[in-house]
Each structure stands twice: as C-alpha cells, then as structure tokens.
Amino acid sequence: TAIVDVVRTYGAQGLVDIVDAEDLETKLRTVLSRPRDFLLKQVDAYLANMSWERTWEAMDAHIQRAYAMKSIVPLRRRA
Structure with missing residues (x-):
C-alpha cells in the first residue's frame, strides 16, 4: 500500500x-x-540533508530562541 x-x-x-x-x-x-551504485549515491545525498541530528539541532535552536525571549518575573515576598 x-x-x-x-x-x-x-x-x-x-x-x-x-x-x-x-x-x-x-x-x-x-x-x-x-545497477545500484548511482541510486545509492542519490539516496545517500538525499538522506544526508534530513538526519535526526539536524532535525534535533533545528528544534533545539527554536527552543533556545523561545527561552531567550521569555521574560521572567521575579517572585515578590510578602511582608
């Protein structure tokens, strides 16, 4: 299917x-x-641009940017 x-x-x-x-x-x-050699080179080239490591790096960069933009308000102590 x-x-x-x-x-x-x-x-x-x-x-x-x-x-x-x-x-x-x-x-x-x-x-x-x-013949497999040519196809395997094409497959390797295509997959080289979409590894889980690159996916994680992109996600981590988004998380770091979002965290850097987060404004943190300190807690106030009550008297």
Whole structure:
C-alpha cells in the first residue's frame, strides 16, 4: 500500500518504487537488475540533508530562541 508521505518525498525523487501486490514480482526483478551504485549515491545525498541530528539541532535552536525571549518575573515576598 502506498503511503502518501513516502510517495511524495522518496517516490517523487525517484529514490523508491511504489508497487501494488500484483506487480511486486515483476518490479522486484526489474529493480534487482539495475545497477545500484548511482541510486545509492542519490539516496545517500538525499538522506544526508534530513538526519535526526539536524532535525534535533533545528528544534533545539527554536527552543533556545523561545527561552531567550521569555521574560521572567521575579517572585515578590510578602511582608
């Protein structure tokens, strides 16, 4: 079953082939007969820009900016 996010990202880039159960054997034979070196370089280049480490760094930067903008009001002691 095609997953929309996979089709939109990896399928649109030509990095994966999406097939139904009826076409699986034929597609597997086709894919396995192709040279892999070029495709693997394309996949590696695409994935290099979307690692979890980069995702975390971007999220952490957003958190740090939000924290820096936060105004802290000190507690007052009652007499």
